[in-house]
Amino acid sequence: MIPGPFHYHRPTSVAEAVALLAAHGDDARPLAGGHSLIPMMKLRMAVPDHLVDLAAIPDLKGICEDGDRIVIGATTTQREVIGSDLLAARLPILAETARQIADPQIRTKGTFGGNVANGDPGNDMPALMQCLDAVYRLAGPDGSRTVPARDYYQGAYFTALEPGELLTAVEIPVPPAGHGYAYEKLKRKVGDYATAAAAVVLTLDGGTVATASIALTNVASTPLHAAAASALVIGTGLDAATLKAAADAAKAITDPATDGRGTAEYRREMAGVMVARALAKAMRRAKGA
């Protein structure tokens, strides 16, 4: 399978990239790791005339700390996310999630920004970004703006990104030291997208949950921030009844499709199991067990 013909651009600055994207509008696409875009081009599900490769733009790369936030450049690879000492210390859930994406080859090329910008409900990072209440920095012909991850996804492959815009970085508020976290992902086969997955970050006050945030991957046409489920675990010790209630509340907002990974009923059920297991694991971690 070979993609159709396209023009290839390799800008060296964000401004140049944005200019190219703006000039070609709907006919242009940013190219990052290519591990979602190129397969889609081979299948003719995407037929861009212009590819704007982001690889030669130094400003888009890297992970840094900015006060109480961590900022990850768009073309930072998933492998770099896994290898980052800073993230390991402050946001270990990122590496835990990245390790469950595809396989080492894909993680070596695939970028963090491509994963969140893409809009494929199967991508793992978007739900995690919603869980962490991250904010996306977008650059466009009219300047820069920010969009919260929780508002970015509108439907499968439909996002708040406008033609001509580029995602330059993601800002993630760092949860307090000692927070509990877990990304639980069920796969049909090794390296697959999620049958269902859940991200949880929580903090404790004594033995009870002080703050909690839950989000879900691949059980609807967009990632889902499970606000009701998150709210109902606060103030509890995550007893069995609460875990079940949270799982039920999360299941209630899912709308999975029947596919090769299982029936809709199965996938909804699994979303609940993932939530319960991620909550329990996050709790154990918060307690330092």
Added chain:
Amino acid sequence: MNAPALSAVIGQPVSRVDGPAKVTGTARYAAEFVPDGLAYASVVSATIPRGRIRALDTSAAEGMPGVLAVVSHRNAPKLPYLERDQRPPVDPKSGDQLRMFQDDKVLFNGQPVAVVIADSQQEADAAARCIGIAYDETEPTTTFDPGRGRPPSEETAKGGRPGAAGRGDGAAGLAEAATTVDVTYVQAREHHNAIEPHATIAQWDGDSLTLYDKSQWVQNVVVEIAHVFGIEAGKIRVISPFVGGAFGSALRTWPHVTIAAIAAKMTGRPVRVELSRRQLYHSVGFRPHTLQRVRLGAAPDGRLTAILQDAAAQVATYEEYAETTLQPAETTYSCPNVATAYRLVEMDTNSPCPMRGPGIVTGLYALEAAMDELAVALNVDPVALRLKNHADINEKTGLPWSSKALKACYETAAERFGWADRIAAPRSMRIGTDLVGYGMATAIYHADRAPAEAEVILFANGTAVVRTAASDMGPGTYTSITQIAADELGLPVEAIRFELGDSTLPMAPVHGGSITLVSVGSAVAEACAAVRQKLEALTGEGSIAERLRANGLDRLAASAKASPGEETKRYASSAFGAVFVEVRVDEGLGTLRVKRMTGAYDVGRVINPKIARSQCIGGMMGGLGMALMEAAEWDPRFGKVMNANLAEYLVPVCADTPALDVTFVPSEDTVLNPLGAKGLAEIAICGVAPAIANAVFHATGRRQRHIPIRPEDLIGT
């Protein structure tokens, strides 16, 4: 039992002699030959399940760059498709094979309806997409409805796949039973999915035709194509030195071979047809979807009083492929009353074909799962139940076994596995939150042998060449036959070159049904003996090289033919085995992992324990795929396999591989053949799927009567 004769090479774990060529990429597979002027074909497949081609617009395609020809029923040569005197064992016994481009009929979705030939594969593929076809559709039959099942034709029945068979009185045996089970099992359509796709290069030189083909039987390709084109077999040569896996999909001569020859004829160029992964799902065969009902009856002591097994399998409308699905019911256990009923359910699909352990593995799945249900009903150990019903002779034919060490297989495998630790009650074993299940099953696969010829040439430089038209689709034939020759000639393995995969070489039977080693190996051993005799007749002494040189010879050759004899009328031969499996089930997710598998096999003398083990672990993984993953997702609206790719058709990968333990129990079968071997291929996939299904029951307490068993089957109530 006699200890096998001591040998310096037989029984040694010699590494594959073809290994270096394969890992360095110098081994040439069918699609990799590049005759001068090679052109490339792209096959256009029908997109409706049944009907006629009303209009075919090839004008756009014909004008595209690099396109040499577009061939369809409108311009293809009329081919005679002569009937063969006797159909080869790899072909269905009745019905008509698919004819290429001879009329406007569409018999299934995916049928080849045209082919584009161009200077490059890309140009051919691009043009193929630009062919416009309008169809007149007729109401298709795309559902598997067992109610439409019909018995096989007389020809098929005569070929060992009867509509009804058995002994004694099945109904009476069931009526007298103290304990019975009556259960129904479904097995999904499965595809071979060898790594190497099917490919053929056809090259005409005047009226002579050379075919580079992926084939398990090069000499049958010659005869088949001679009949299709009405030309002399002597004008055709088929070359297939390496085969990248086949599992039965390359036994027959498929339509794309004919397409390659037509395309080459019409363009005057050598032409390559290489099927895409997607096309493989409708251009070659598959293991048919099969529904089975098993009724077993047993006396209070566990002795079987009746085995009734019915099977209904999908079949194409144009050709009648049937399987030996119900043979295990007749041969596996001792039982006075056996009744089987076989039905075929016609559907608009391409024809199924043999896939590793054809028929037997399907019938054994249902029989061995039902035996487990009977063991539970009787409250006896599954191994004990099988021992109680051990078949001391083949009760189907009444003949004694030429060798049988099945009891040793049960004993050895149970011991190595630790079966004694199993707590009989289901749901009673756990590790952490996982349920643990142990299951087992019997493996059986008949051991056959066919006539074969071989030639051996000794050279004055101390090397030898062994030649026969066999194939090696991956099991290690190159290596094991080389070992046999080395042993017979007293030469090191490195001094021998084994040439195969060329139809001009001495006659060899089909490379399938686990018969190659005993058939071809026996011929090679005899040819070696013949050349040694010639050598001994020469004057002088010393090594082979010294003797030849002393007599002024640069080579010495001999040929031999080896055939099975009267023993086949006096004995029944079979390989046997016992498979034990541990599964772990996460009940929250329904996920199921096979943790470990132990198989003990009675396969006669083991020529090479290293490649023999590889055969077995490959078969185990095939069985794991069958039990838990592999299934064609068939959409009856289109009569089409929807997951025709390796992303969505799941096969087990390294990460799914459990600890695999393989042993061979002491065994030698010099009745079947002088080498004492029994053949080792199909046996390794037999019994694996039911052992897993039985372990799943033991873990969960819930019977899954279908394969593959999927996570969603194991959750909820």
